[in-house]
Amino acid sequence: MKKVNISCPGKLMLFGDHAVVHNRHCLVTAVDQRLTVTIEKSSDEGITLTAPDVGLNNFAFSLADSDSPDFPKVAKFVAQSISNFSKRHSFSMGLRVSTRSEFGATFGFGSSSAVTVATLKALDEVFETHLSNEDIFQLGYQTVIDIQGVGSGFDLASAIWGNTILFATGGKEIVPLGVSSLPIVVGYTGVKADTATLVKQVNKLKQQYPAFVESVFDQIESIVLEAKPLIVEQEWAEVGQYMNFQQGLLESLGVGSPQLSSLIFAARHAGAFGAKLSGAGGGDCMITVVDDDHRKAVETAIIQAGGTVLSVNLSAPGLKVQSDND
Numbered sequence: 001m002k003k004v005n006i007s008c009p010g011k012l013m014l015f016g017d018h019a020v021v022h023n024r025h026c027l028v029t030a031v032d033q034r035l036t037v038t039i040e041k042s043s044d045e046g047i048t049l050t051a052p053d054v055g056l057n058n059f060a061f062s063l064a065d066s067d068s069p070d071f072p073k074v075a076k077f078v079a080q081s082i083s084n085f086s087k088r089h090s091f092s093m094g095l096r097v098s099t100r101s102e103f104g105a106t107f108g109f110g111s112s113s114a115v116t117v118a119t120l121k122a123l124d125e126v127f128e129t130h131l132s133n134e135d136i137f138q139l140g141y142q143t144v145i146d147i148q149g150v151g152s153g154f155d156l157a158s159a160i161w162g163n164t165i166l167f168a169t170g171g172k173e174i175v176p177l178g179v180s181s182l183p184i185v186v187g188y189t190g191v192k193a194d195t196a197t198l199v200k201q202v203n204k205l206k207q208q209y210p211a212f213v214e215s216v217f218d219q220i221e222s223i224v225l226e227a228k229p230l231i232v233e234q235e236w237a238e239v240g241q242y243m244n245f246q247q248g249l250l251e252s253l254g255v256g257s258p259q260l261s262s263l264i265f266a267a268r269h270a271g272a273f274g275a276k277l278s279g280a281g282g283g284d285c286m287i288t289v290v291d292d293d294h295r296k297a298v299e300t301a302i303i304q305a306g307g308t309v310l311s312v313n314l315s316a317p318g319l320k321v322q323s324d325n326d
């Protein structure tokens, strides 16, 4: 029976964190660590999921089970993706699904969005429904909103299109920058952050201080639009300066953390052009833009400050399809 493997890259937010949830733009780059979903039809009824990274082996479920609170997170995204796909293209087969990840859920590289996109694309290939990338994005965005209730969808776009893209909330604009690599070092704080909680925290701040928070979002937006051509033209010192500006704005929204700050200051003191948190904040990763002469010193400083340097290439390719008929 036809078996399809789809792999998607992880992602890192460069600029536009949080503001992109509120109708602004962001810049996101794809990480060359990939998550793969394999799907094949099965003559058995129901769905089984094997996800060794989270200890699931032939976990059997029906779509109705996924509302239960102890349903595993990866299975929730797989089940909701299947459910949304089947509303558009109904099918009555059983399915065998497996996932394999090079990055897991720890770093904030977007494992939920990658698993969602890869599941939808694998279903599209298995059932030959010829969905466009935009269709996959819309089904994926629906899936994320169904589960998390909040989010801009930037991580889904990165999983689909890869590269480094300018993205507007809900996929209203998706523009690849066409850059092949970025001189960015990624430091992991060791603290896992929960994106939905932090997004809701910023929403609450916006309700309490609407004028202030909107003006912060506007400034974040103008940094995104200034940074875009600077990245294309490889003006890294300038990109670093804008990272520093943006970090200050994100701090004002209350999404910094002591661990993020210590890695960010360590990188700056070791000669980086600039540094900021990447994503929701509260933990996960920071990014710093460096030249070759300072890279080693910056990496050492991040480690000495208690972080882990993640060795990744950026602006990686988007989703890849590999089918085999056995």
Ligand code: MEV
Pocket: 013, 016, 017, 018, 019, 020, 021, 150, 151, 152, 153, 154, 195, 199, 278, 279, 280
């Ligand atoms: C989380 O990685 C980035 C946020 O902007 C949320 C989102 O865009 O969905 C905080």
